[in-house]
Amino acid sequence: MSTSTSSPLLKGHGLPSYEQITPELVRQDIPLLLKELEQQFTDLEQALRSRLDSDSFLGWEEVMQPMQRIGERLRWSWGVISHLNGVCNTPELRDAHAAQQPDVVRLGNRLGQSKVLHRALCQLRDQPSEPLNSTRQRILESELLSMQQRGVGLDGEHQTAFNQASERLAALSTSFGNHVLDATRQWTLKLTDPKQVKGLPQRALESLAAAAREAGDAEASAEKGPWLVGLDMPRYIPVLTHADDRSLRETVYRAHVSRASQGNLDNAPLIEEILGLRRDQAQRLGYGHWAELSLASKMAEDVSAVEALLEELRAAAYPAAEKELEELKACAQRHGTAEADSLAPWDVTYWSEKLRRERFDLDQEALRPWFPLPQVLDGLFGLCSRLFDVEITPADGEAPVWHNDVRFFHVRRGGEPIAAFYLDPFSRSASKRGGAWMDECLGRHRNSDGSLVLPVAYLICNQTPPVGEAPSLMSFEEVETLFHEFGHGLQHMLTTVDEPEAAGISNVEWDAVELPSQFMENWCLDQNTLMGMASHWQNGEPLPQAEVEKLRSSRTFNAGLATLRQVHFALTDLRLHSQWTPQLGLTPDQFRRDIASTTTVMEPIPEDRFLCAFGHIFAGGYSAGYYSYKWAEVLSADAYAAFEEVGLDQEDQVRATGARFRDTVLSLGGSRAPTEVFKAFRGRVASSEALIRHSGLQAA
Numbered sequence: 001m002s003t004s005t006s007s008p009l010l011k012g013h014g015l016p017s018y019e020q021i022t023p024e025l026v027r028q029d030i031p032l033l034l035k036e037l038e039q040q041f042t043d044l045e046q047a048l049r050s051r052l053d054s055d056s057f058l059g060w061e062e063v064m065q066p067m068q069r070i071g072e073r074l075r076w077s078w079g080v081i082s083h084l085n086g087v088c089n090t091p092e093l094r095d096a097h098a099a100q101q102p103d104v105v106r107l108g109n110r111l112g113q114s115k116v117l118h119r120a121l122c123q124l125r126d127q128p129s130e131p132l133n134s135t136r137q138r139i140l141e142s143e144l145l146s147m148q149q150r151g152v153g154l155d156g157e158h159q160t161a162f163n164q165a166s167e168r169l170a171a172l173s174t175s176f177g178n179h180v181l182d183a184t185r186q187w188t189l190k191l192t193d194p195k196q197v198k199g200l201p202q203r204a205l206e207s208l209a210a211a212a213r214e215a216g217d218a219e220a221s222a223e224k225g226p227w228l229v230g231l232d233m234p235r236y237i238p239v240l241t242h243a244d245d246r247s248l249r250e251t252v253y254r255a256h257v258s259r260a261s262q263g264n265l266d267n268a269p270l271i272e273e274i275l276g277l278r279r280d281q282a283q284r285l286g287y288g289h290w291a292e293l294s295l296a297s298k299m300a301e302d303v304s305a306v307e308a309l310l311e312e313l314r315a316a317a318y319p320a321a322e323k324e325l326e327e328l329k330a331c332a333q334r335h336g337t338a339e340a341d342s343l344a345p346w347d348v349t350y351w352s353e354k355l356r357r358e359r360f361d362l363d364q365e366a367l368r369p370w371f372p373l374p375q376v377l378d379g380l381f382g383l384c385s386r387l388f389d390v391e392i393t394p395a396d397g398e399a400p401v402w403h404n405d406v407r408f409f410h411v412r413r414g415g416e417p418i419a420a421f422y423l424d425p426f427s428r429s430a431s432k433r434g435g436a437w438m439d440e441c442l443g444r445h446r447n448s449d450g451s452l453v454l455p456v457a458y459l460i461c462n463q464t465p466p467v468g469e470a471p472s473l474m475s476f477e478e479v480e481t482l483f484h485e486f487g488h489g490l491q492h493m494l495t496t497v498d499e500p501e502a503a504g505i506s507n508v509e510w511d512a513v514e515l516p517s518q519f520m521e522n523w524c525l526d527q528n529t530l531m532g533m534a535s536h537w538q539n540g541e542p543l544p545q546a547e548v549e550k551l552r553s554s555r556t557f558n559a560g561l562a563t564l565r566q567v568h569f570a571l572t573d574l575r576l577h578s579q580w581t582p583q584l585g586l587t588p589d590q591f592r593r594d595i596a597s598t599t600t601v602m603e604p605i606p607e608d609r610f611l612c613a614f615g616h617i618f619a620g621g622y623s624a625g626y627y628s629y630k631w632a633e634v635l636s637a638d639a640y641a642a643f644e645e646v647g648l649d650q651e652d653q654v655r656a657t658g659a660r661f662r663d664t665v666l667s668l669g670g671s672r673a674p675t676e677v678f679k680a681f682r683g684r685v686a687s688s689e690a691l692i693r694h695s696g697l698q699a700a
């Protein structure tokens with residue numbers, strides 16, 4: 001029996017009492033919890049061992065249910081800490097979290113590599129005491145796959161070598177990331193001549209001057225300088241976008257694309273070692289190459305399916321990108337500059353911005369008064385009611401919160417509660433992680449007494465807080481972000497699956513998980529939805545139709561170049577992990593340049609060593625998975641197209657299609673294969689036609 005159920009951190013069920021969870025409690029209770037779960041797992045292994053020896057039939061409740069209980073205890077407690085670490089960060093909490101993390105990871109590894117558990121799961125699959133339904137079969141298959149990919153099936157020296165290589169890969173990816181960080185940090189350029197910063201917006205000048213002050217120029221100011229340029233995104237992007245001084249753009253661009261490619265920060269040798277080790281690891285596990293291993297747990301069937309999709313997008317984007325480049329040249333020409341004849345990579349962003357302004361004259365900041373948060377929420381909830389027949393009502397004060405800004409809502413269908421969620425909308429730079437995300441507070445599952453636990457989601461945004469009398473006035477981008485995260489939240493909350501391992505977003509393939517979120521984003525530009533929420537917060541004026549049109553057309557601006565860029569990254573990643581070997585006689589960089597010949601309209605310059613800074617695939621989790629961005633976009637665009645096909649103004653049809661989306665994509669979660677779920681909604685497999693059309697890339 002648990003020693004510690006009175007601790008607010010170890011309660012393990014219900015909504016957490018956030019304010020009671022302190023760094024001291026983390027230090028004191030997490031080791032207790034880990035010890036207890038460790039012991040429970042040892043006991044379970046013991047029990048399974050004797051059951052396996054007797055070679056009898058195994059039941060789900062003998063293996064999966066105890067594992068689920070262990071997993072849920074850990075998820076609940078560690079989940080609260082990770083959540084607070086993201087939204088109420090303090091140095092003390094961060095330290096307490098970091099101190100426990102290695103032990104949490106160690107427990108996860110022990111579970112994931114247990115040979116006894118693996119044998120029991122195999123036996124459960126082959127000799128279940130009663131037939132497993134398809135959801136349970138799928139849960140079991142993915143559990144077995146994940147254990148197999150952790151090397152549970154290897155023995156003796158093979159396993160030792162596998163584990164050593166895994167550790168080496170982890171160290172290499174940390175070094176890779178550190179090299180990029182250091183190379184980014186080390187390069188700076190001090191500007192003292194105001195002519196050089198001409199064109200830069202005030203906000204950028206301020207951040208360059210602040211950087212100069214931090215580096216010792218106590219007197220630096222936005223107006224008089226000096227200004228310290230750097231390669232981090234907040235300083236690099238404005239220079240490339242706005243600096244009229246072409247040679248400044250060139251210098252900064254050359255420095256940026258050659259990051260981590262020289263001296264002791266050179267990532268090139270790491271890249272070769274990482275690719276070699278990954279190939280070895282994959283082959284040890286019986287795969288041909290790393291891409292095959294990566295795709296084994298994804299929706300995409302195999303490498304050729306991904307190649308085929310990327311080729312469809314490439315073929316559509318390439319001519320568009322060529323045309324867009326010509327338009328940029330024409331724009332430069334109109335401005336009477338010599339650059340027009342020899343447009344270089346450091347000119348593209350700059351002239352794109354000029355052309356964008358000329359064409360759309362769209363000032364995103366000026367639209368904020370039309371998007372006050374309360375109205376946007378009404379619009380979003382109204383849409384959910386139309387499409388999914390759910391009623392969302394505020395329930396502030398009914399749940400413990402971690403900050404005064406946090407709100408709580410109930411979700412009901414036909415009067416019955418089905419879920420709830422927290423919304424933490426505003427940025428708090430001192431204590432809240434940047435970006436936006438959805439996370440699970442509670443997942444849908446049944447207690448041992450059969451009672452149902454309803455899902456609760458965390459929806460976290462970082463939008464502009466209210467100032468004075470005014471409510472939070474959102475940029476259109478912030479509106480899209482809120483809809484995006486709410487899409488993830490809907491999949492978590494509207495699930496009808498009772499098995500926690502497959503409810504909501506659990507067990508949903510990685511390249512399919514952005515389907516509901518990107519799907520919801522599409523509605524921001526739907527006429528009914530947009531006009532339903534966009535009216536001036538003071539005088540109630542609707543957003544002028546001209547602005548709506550600008551928002552729509554700016555969405556496809558330079559879509560050819562943008563799509564091609566993503567295709568280039570995705571294809572490079574995929575082929576490095578499926579085709580490249582040292583025996584080819586090409587370095588990874590040369591290999592990438594071959595791919596660039598058909599996936600860029602402007603050849604990479606010799607210093608461009610993009611791979612040396614491609615952290616997504618060498619320092620993050622995207623290896624042989626970068627294509628997922630586009631893959632999920634195909635699904636979400638095609639799903640939205642189902643509504644376009646019935647007519648967005650045909651209310652009955654829209655509602656019926658929405659109900660079908662709810663009953664398939666949102667409800668089935670990870671209980672069925674994503675291709676099957678998509679077919680159940682769309683009546684056919686996904687097509688890239690809608691994405692190509694929405695991006696304005698269809699052949700003229």
Ligand SMILES: [Zn+2]
Pocket residue numbers: 484488514517
């Ligand atoms: Zn997302």
